[in-house]
Amino acid sequence: MRQAGRILPEYRKVRASLSGFKELVETPDRAAEVTIQPVDILGTDAAIIFSDILVIPEAMGLPYEMKEGVGPRFPEVISSDADIARLKVADGGELKYVYDAISLTRKELNGRVPVIGFAGAPFTIFCYMIEGKGSKTFSEARKWLHSTPESAHKLLDMITSSTINYLKLQVEAGVSLYQVFDSWAGVLSNELYREFCVPYLDRIAAEVDSVPNIVFAKSAYFALEDLMNTDFNAIGLDWTMNPREVHQLNQSKVLQGNLDPTILYGSDSYLVQKTKEMLSSFSGISHIANLGHGVYPDTSWEKVKLFIDTIKQHRN
Ligand code: 1CP
Numbered sequence: 086m087r088q089a090g091r092i093l094p095e096y097r098k099v100r101a102s103l104s105g106f107k108e109l110v111e112t113p114d115r116a117a118e119v120t121i122q123p124v125d126i127l128g129t130d131a132a133i134i135f136s137d138i139l140v141i142p143e144a145m146g147l148p149y150e151m152k153e154g155v156g157p158r159f160p161e162v163i164s165s166d167a168d169i170a171r172l173k174v175a176d177g178g179e180l181k182y183v184y185d186a187i188s189l190t191r192k193e194l195n196g197r198v199p200v201i202g203f204a205g206a207p208f209t210i211f212c213y214m215i216e217g218k219g220s221k222t223f224s225e226a227r228k229w230l231h232s233t234p235e236s237a238h239k240l241l242d243m244i245t246s247s248t249i250n251y252l253k254l255q256v257e258a259g260v261s262l263y264q265v266f267d268s269w270a271g272v273l274s275n276e277l278y279r280e281f282c283v284p285y286l287d288r289i290a291a292e293v294d295s296v297p298n299i300v301f302a303k304s305a306y307f308a309l310e311d312l313m314n315t316d317f318n319a320i321g322l323d324w325t326m327n328p329r330e331v332h333q334l335n336q337s338k339v340l341q342g343n344l345d346p347t348i349l350y351g352s353d354s355y356l357v358q359k360t361k362e363m364l365s366s367f368s369g370i371s372h373i374a375n376l377g378h379g380v381y382p383d384t385s386w387e388k389v390k391l392f393i394d395t396i397k398q399h400r401n
Pocket of ligand 1: 133
């Protein structure tokens with residue numbers, strides 16, 4: 086469950102002892118420590134490596150900053166072909182601190198639970214590289230798809246190659262599976278998703294195929310049919326998506342999800358009831374129980390633990 090750790094007081098303590106988010110990501114023993122916290126404290130049955138999707142633009146030559154209480158910011162953005170020409174395809178060697186954190190986490194977990202690696206999907210990374218921050222519409226990024234599609238493809242291709250190199254090295258360092266987050270897929274149409282996203286996701290799945298993988302395209306209900314035809318083993322669903330309808334598209338895929346994270350603000354009994362309803366909506370389907378998106382920062386960790394306990398009781 087991404088960003089489950091950040092709600093823990095134990096995480097905040099580690100975070101406060103360092104200069105900021107980036108120092109934590111780039112310090113392997115501390116990154117390993119906060120990666121393991123949700124396993125020990127919340128009882129998750131996998132650990133997702135503590136890092137961010139934005140390390141890829143940085144490895145390509147476009148550094149990010151993480152502003153306290155604000156979110157990610159890129160001091161410089163990509164606005165022309167000349168800017169693209171200044172970028173490089175990352176060979177993955179730039180991100181040694183991530184592989185070191187993965188190896189340390191694996192060592193410390195000693196086989197208790199698997200470690201999940203991850204990366205952003207090429208389109209989501211493209212959005213950040215052009216806009217320099219989060220956005221409701223990502224209209225600057227979308228303009229490129231219509232006005233300079235060849236440049237857009239060039240940049241997406243470079244991001245894809247960098248991501249493949251990065252994921253291969255994560256696998257080498259010991260992740261048991263990896264997840265690709267297409268967090269901003271929902272701003273596209275089906276037609277644009279088919280042209281600017283699916284081919285790049287296909288390349289990732291084809292080239293990094295030695296461990297199982299999951300793709301999560303937030304709010305992209307229109308793309309589910311295409312995603313179900315990719316080689317990804319599992320598809321993440323947000324809370325607006327209907328598991329049974331998606332399952333009908335391709336019964337060989339594992340589905341992940343999909344409790345609305347705001348249900349974690351309800352009463353305990355409401356949360357238990359909604360979690361059980363979510364579990365039964367996946368009955369008969371190979372399912373990775375999860376939220377339908379990340380945990381919001383002001384969620385209480387006790388609610389997350391109750392969500393996890395409810396799932397475990399149901400399974401046993
Ligand atoms: O659970 C974990 O902590 C695992 C590590 C992890 C993952 C998988 C982090 C740490 N970030 C991510 C993925 C990520 N980062 C995504 C894809 C998943 C999703 O859709 O939620 C995205 C879009 C980002 C970019 C990002 N990083 C944002 C979103 C900002 C926006 O544009 O709206 C934010 C707020 C961050 C900061 C961040 N990354 C991770 C954490 C724990 C935090 C919060 C920092 C803190 O409070 O200390």
